[in-house]
Amino acid sequence: xxxxxxxxxxxxxxxxxxxxxxxxxxxxxxxxxxxxxxxxxxxxxxxxxxxxxxxxxxxxxxxxxxxxxxxxxxxxxxxxxxxxxxxxxxxxxxxxxxxxxxxxxxxxxxxxxxxxxxxxxxxxxxxxxxxxxxxxxxxxxxxxxxxxxxxxxxxxxxxxxxxxxxxxxxxxxxxxxxxxxxxxxxxxxxxxxxxxxxxxxxxxxxxxxxxxxxxxxxxxxxxxxxxxxxxxxxxxxxxxxxxxxxxxxxxxxxxxxxxxxxxxxxxxxxxxxxxxxxxxxxxxxxxxxxxxxxxxxxxxxxxxxxxxxxxxxxxxxxxxxxxxxxxxxxxxxxxxxxxxxxxxxxxxxxxxxxxxxxxxxxxxxxxxxxxxxxxxxxxxxxxxxxxxxxxxxxxxxxxxxxxxxxxxxxxxxxxxxxxxxxxxxxxxxxxxxxxxxxxxxxxxxxxxxxxxxxxxxxxxxxxxxxxxxxxxxxxxxxxxxxxxxxxxxxxxxxxxxxxxxxxxxxxxxxxxxxxxxxxxxxxxxxxxxxxxxxxxxxxxxxxxxxxxxxxxxxxxxxxxxxxxxxxxxxxxxxxxxxxxxxxxxxxxxxxxxxxxxxxxxxxxxxxxxxxxxxxxxxxxxxxxxxxxxxxxxxxxxxxxxxxxxxxxxxxxxxxxxxxxxxxxxxxxxxxxxxxxxxxxxxxxxxxxxxxxxxxxxxxxxxxxxxxxxxxxxxxxxxxxxxxxxxxxxxxxxxxxxxxxxxxxxxxxxxxxxxxxxxxxxxxxxxxxxxxxxxxxxxxxxxxxxxxxxxxxxxxxxxxxxxxxxxxxxxxxxxxxxxxxxxxxxxxxxxxxxxxxxxxxxxxxxxxx
RNA sequence: GGGCGUUUAGCUCAGUCGGUAGAGCACCUGCCUUACAAGCAGGGGGUCGGCGGUUCGAGCCCGCCAGCGCCCACCA
Numbered sequence: 001x002x003x004x005x006x007x008x009x010x011x012x013x014x015x016x017x018x019x020x021x022x023x024x025x026x027x028x029x030x031x032x033x034x035x036x037x038x039x040x041x042x043x044x045x046x047x048x049x050x051x052x053x054x055x056x057x058x059x060x061x062x063x064x065x066x067x068x069x070x071x072x073x074x075x076x077x078x079x080x081x082x083x084x085x086x087x088x089x090x091x092x093x094x095x096x097x098x099x100x101x102x103x104x105x106x107x108x109x110x111x112x113x114x115x116x117x118x119x120x121x122x123x124x125x126x127x128x129x130x131x132x133x134x135x136x137x138x139x140x141x142x143x144x145x146x147x148x149x150x151x152x153x154x155x156x157x158x159x160x161x162x163x164x165x166x167x168x169x170x171x172x173x174x175x176x177x178x179x180x181x182x183x184x185x186x187x188x189x190x191x192x193x194x195x196x197x198x199x200x201x202x203x204x205x206x207x208x209x210x211x212x213x214x215x216x217x218x219x220x221x222x223x224x225x226x227x228x229x230x231x232x233x234x235x236x237x238x239x240x241x242x243x244x245x246x247x248x249x250x251x252x253x254x255x256x257x258x259x260x261x262x263x264x265x266x267x268x269x270x271x272x273x274x275x276x277x278x279x280x281x282x283x284x285x286x287x288x289x290x291x292x293x294x295x296x297x298x299x300x301x302x303x304x305x306x307x308x309x310x311x312x313x314x315x316x317x318x319x320x321x322x323x324x325x326x327x328x329x330x331x332x333x334x335x336x337x338x339x340x341x342x343x344x345x346x347x348x349x350x351x352x353x354x355x356x357x358x359x360x361x362x363x364x365x366x367x368x369x370x371x372x373x374x375x376x377x378x379x380x381x382x383x384x385x386x387x388x389x390x391x392x393x394x395x396x397x398x399x400x401x402x403x404x405x406x407x408x409x410x411x412x413x414x415x416x417x418x419x420x421x422x423x424x425x426x427x428x429x430x431x432x433x434x435x436x437x438x439x440x441x442x443x444x445x446x447x448x449x450x451x452x453x454x455x456x457x458x459x460x461x462x463x464x465x466x467x468x469x470x471x472x473x474x475x476x477x478x479x480x481x482x483x484x485x486x487x488x489x490x491x492x493x494x495x496x497x498x499x500x501x502x503x504x505x506x507x508x509x510x511x512x513x514x515x516x517x518x519x520x521x522x523x524x525x526x527x528x529x530x531x532x533x534x535x536x537x538x539x540x541x542x543x544x545x546x547x548x549x550x551x552x553x554x555x556x557x558x559x560x561x562x563x564x565x566x567x568x569x570x571x572x573x574x575x576x577x578x579x580x581x582x583x584x585x586x587x588x589x590x591x592x593x594x595x596x597x598x599x600x601x602x603x604x605x606x607x608x609x610x611x612x613x614x615x616x617x618x619x620x621x622x623x624x625x626x627x628x629x630x631x632x633x634x635x636x637x638x639x640x641x642x643x644x645x646x647x648x649x650x651x652x653x654x655x656x657x658x659x660x661x662x663x664x665x666x667x668x669x670x671x672x673x674x675x676x677x678x679x680x681x682x683x684x685x686x687x688x689x690x691x692x693x694x695x696x697x698x699x700x701x702x703x704x705x706x707x708x709x710x711x712x713x714x715x716x717x718x719x720x721x722x723x724x725x726x727x728x729x730x731x732x733x734x735x736x737x738x739x740x741x742x743x744x745x746x747x748x749x750x751x752x753x754x755x756x757x758x759x760x761x762x763x764x765x766x767x768x769x770x771x772x773x774x775x776x777x778x779x780x781x782x783x784x785x786x787x788x789x790x791x792x793x794x795x796x797x798x799x800x801x802x803x804x805x806x807x808x809x810x811x812x813x814x815x816x817x818x819x820x821x822x823x824x825x826x827x828x829x830x831x832x833x834x835x836x837x838x839x840x841x842x843x844x845x846x847x848x
Numbered sequence: 849g850g851g852c853g854u855u856u857a858g859c860u861c862a863g864u865c866g867g868u869a870g871a872g873c874a875c876c877u878g879c880c881u882u883a884c885a886a887g888c889a890g891g892g893g894g895u896c897g898g899c900g901g902u903u904c905g906a907g908c909c910c911g912c913c914a915g916c917g918c919c920c921a922c923c924a
Binding site for chain 2: 636699
C-alpha cells in the first residue's frame with residue numbers, strides 16, 4: 001500500500017511497474033498445477049528483421065489482454081516469448097547492414113572484423129563468419145524487441161524465451177525431421193521446383209504470391225512437319241522456345257484433333273516436337289494451342305509429368321540461360337541459341353523476338369497484356385522452375401487421406417472469428433504439392449543428414465547417415481556421422497553433409513513442441529500440451545497455422561492447440577496497408593512515449609477480433625484520457641471512502657444497491673466476452689459503465705459520501721464506491737495494466753494482475769433494482785441540461801423540479817430522492833403520475 | 849473464376865431477442881462545480897450502400913446488384 005498521491009499522474013508508471021513485475025516474478029509460470037488449471041499460449045515469434053511496426057504491437061497486446069484475463073481467472077498462464085531469427089530476413093538484413101555476402105566455399109577467417117558500414121564493394125565471407133554476423137545482429141534486434149514488449153506491458157514469462165535458431169529449436173526441428181524421415185513422411189526428390197533466381201533457393205507453394213505484371217502475347221509460327229502449313233501458337237515467354245518439348249491442345253478441340261499424333265517444327269531452332277492432347281489446355285486462351293517448355297510455368301510441369309515428355313532445361317539456378325544448347329535443335333538453331341546463352345530471361349526475350357522477326361516467324365506485333373505472375377513473397381524477380389534435389393514433407397498436397405484428416409482437424413479447432421476457418425479450408429483444398437522444406441541458404445537449421453560417397457567420389461543420396469536423437473542438434477558440415485573420421489569428409493569412400501537448411505516454417509511449425517519441452521521435459525509437456533491458444537495474424541494461416549497442424553498431426557496424431565484467435569491487419573492512418581515500400585510504416589515506440597502504453601493498448605484492444613484496424617491517434621488520445629480519468633476518479637473514491645471495507649452487506653441504500661446490480665450485469669458480459677477472446681467487447685462495456693459511474697453515480701452520492709462517518713447511508717455510499725472501483729479496476733486491468741496496477745497499489749497489497757477477476761454474483765445485493773440508478777441519473781441529466789442551456793453554473797440552485805412519469809419509475813426516483821436533490825442542488829422535488837413523461841426544472845432566482 | 853468479410857453522423861466505429869438509430873473524435877454553446885480545465889455540462893448532425901422480399905414492424909432475416917478489402921484458383 002502506497003497511499004493516495006496528491007497529484008496522480010501517468011508519468012513514470014511504466015518504468016516503475018514493469019520493474020516491479022520483473023522483481024516480483026508476477027508473470028512467472030508455476031508448473032506445479034494440473035493441466036486443467038494451466039492456460040498455455042503458443043506465442044507468435046516475431047521476425048526480428050530490425051523493424052518494429054504497429055502490427056508488431058497490435059496483435060500481441062490483444063493476446064496479452066487475454067493472458068491477463070485468464071491469469072485473473074485463476075489459470076496458471078504459460079506465456080513464453082520467442083524470436084524468429086532463423087531464415088532469409090536475417091540473412092538479407094546482415095547482407096545490407098554490413099555489406100557482405102556468404103560464399104560457402106571460403107574458409108573461416110577467425111580474425112574477420114565486420115565493416116561498421118557497408119563499403120562500396122560487397123565483401124565475400126565464409127559461411128561461419130556470415131553466421132557469426134547473423135547471431136550478432138539478431139541479438140541486437142531481439143534486445144530492442146524485448147524492450148518494446150516490456151514497455152507495452154506484455155505479461156510474458158521472460159525466463160521461457162526461445163529463438164528459432166536456438167539450441168532447443170534446432171534440437172526439436174532435427175528430432176521431428178528424423179522421426180518424419182523414419183516414418184516415411186519426409187522424402188527427397190529430384191524434381192522441378194519453383195526457384196528464386198536472386199536468392200538461388202527453392203521456395204514452397206506457401207511462399208508464393210501472384211503479382212499482376214505486364215507481358216505480351218507473341219504469335220509464333222510452328223511449321224507442320226509434313227510441310228502442310230503453319231500452326232500459330234501464342235506465348236508470353238518466347239525466350240523459352242528452345243526449351244519447347246511439345247505443343248498441346250484440348251482433346252475435344254476439333255480444330256486440332258486431326259493434328260494429334262503428328263509433329264511440328266519449332267521456329268528458330270528447328271526441333272521436331274509432337275502435338276499432344278491434354279484437358280488442361282484451354283481452347284479459349286490464345287490460339288487454343290500452347291507450347292510446352294521445360295519449364296515456363298507450373299502447368300508445363302503438369303504436362304511434362306503427365307504426358308511423360310523429355311526435358312530440355314535451358315535456365316540455370318542463377319536465372320541465366322545455360323551455355324550449352326538443348327538437345328534436338330538444328331545447327332542453325334544452335335547458332336541462334338548462342339546469342340542468348342548466359343543472358344537473363346528478360347534480355348533473352350528481346351533477342352529472341354528480334355530473331356523471330358528477322359526470320360519471319362513472328363506473326364504480327366506482340367499484343368500487350370497484364371497477367372498474374374508467380375513471385376516469391378520476399379522476391380523481386382519472377383520465379384523460374386528448375387530441377388533440383390530437395391527435401392519434402394507430406395502435408396496432404398498429394399495424399400487425399402491426409403488432406404481429409406487435416407480438414408477434419410480444422411473443423412475440430414475452435415476458430416475466433418469462426419469465418420477464418422475458410423481460409424484454412426481453401427488453402428488445403430488448393431494444395432497441389434507436398435511441402436518443400438529444404439532451402440539453399442545458410443542461417444537456418446541444417447538437415448541432420450550425411451550421404452555416403454562411393455569409390456568414384458559420387459554422393460549416394462539413397463544411403464543416408466543420420467545421428468542419434470540424443471546427439472542433436474548436429475551441424476553436418478562440421479560434425480561427423482558415426483563410424484567416420486573428419487578426414488573422410490568429401491572424400492571417395494567417405495561422407496558428405498547435406499548442404500541445405502530447413503525452411504524457417506519447418507522450425508516455427510514446431511513452436512508448441514519447442515516451448516512445451518516435448519521429449520526433453522516430459523513433465524512440462526504433459527502440463528502444457530496440447531496448448532490452449534494459438535494467436536496469430538491472418539496472413540500466415542496457410543503457413544504457420546497450417547504447418548503447425550501438419551506437424552502435430554504427423555507427430556502426435558492431433559491438434560497442437562484447442563483454440564486459435566486470428567487478429568486483424570493494421571492499416572496506416574489513411575487506411576492503407578502498411579508496408580516499408582509504401583513508406584507509411586508507423587513505429588510504436590514514439591507513440592508509447594507520447595500517449596503511454598495503456599493508451600496504445602487501449603487502441604489495440606479497440607480493434608475487434610479479426611478486424612483490420614487503422615492506426616488512430618484519436619483513439620490513443622481517448623485511451624490516455626481514460627487512464628487519467630481512472631487516476632482521478634480513484635483518488636476521489638478512495639479519499640472520500642476513508643477506510644470502508646468492501647463488504648456488500650453494508651450496502652444499505654437503494655441507489656447503491658441499484659448501481660451494484662447494474663455493475664453485476666457488466667461483469668457478466670465482460671466475463672462472457674473474454675471467455676470467447678473478445679477483449680474489445682469487454683473493454684467497451686466496462687468503459688461505458690465507468691463513465692456513467694463517474695458522471696452520474698459519483699455525482700449522485702458525492703454529497704452523501706461527504707457526510708458524517710458512522711451514519712449507515714454514508715457508510716453505504718463509501719462501501720459501494722469502493723466495491724465498484726475495485727471491480728472496474730480489475731476489469732480494466734487486462735487492457736490497461738499500468739494505471740490499474742498503480743491505483744491498486746494505493747490501497748491494496750500485491751499485484752492487481754494476480755487478483756481475482758470480479759464475480760458478478762457477489763454484486764447482486766438483495767433488493768437491488770437497476771431502475772433506481774437509471775431514473776436518478778436521467779432526472780439529474782435533465783436538471784443539468786436546463787442549467788447548461790440556461791448558461792448557468794451546475795452549482796446554481798434549483799427552486800423546484802416536477803417529474804411526471806409512471807408509478808414504477810416515480811417509485812424508483814423516490815428511492816433516490818435525497819441523492820438526486822443533493823446532486824442537482826434541488827430545493828423541492830415534486831412528482832406526478834402521468835402518461836407523458838416529463839421533467840420541469842425551475843431555476844432559483846439569481847440573487848447576485 | 850470461386851469464396852470470406854465489409855458498407856450506419858464529416859471521421860473512427862458500436863448496435864448479439866426483429867420493437868421509435870448510438871458512442872467517441874471533430875464542430876458549436878456554455879460552466880473554475882471542494883476527484884479531474886490534459887476537466888465538466890449541453891447542442892446540432894443519419895434515406896443505416898441500392899433494389900426487391902418476409903413480417904403488424906427490418907440497420908438486423910432472405911434474394912439480387914454495386915463499391916471497398918482480403919483469401920483461394922492450372923497464369924500458355
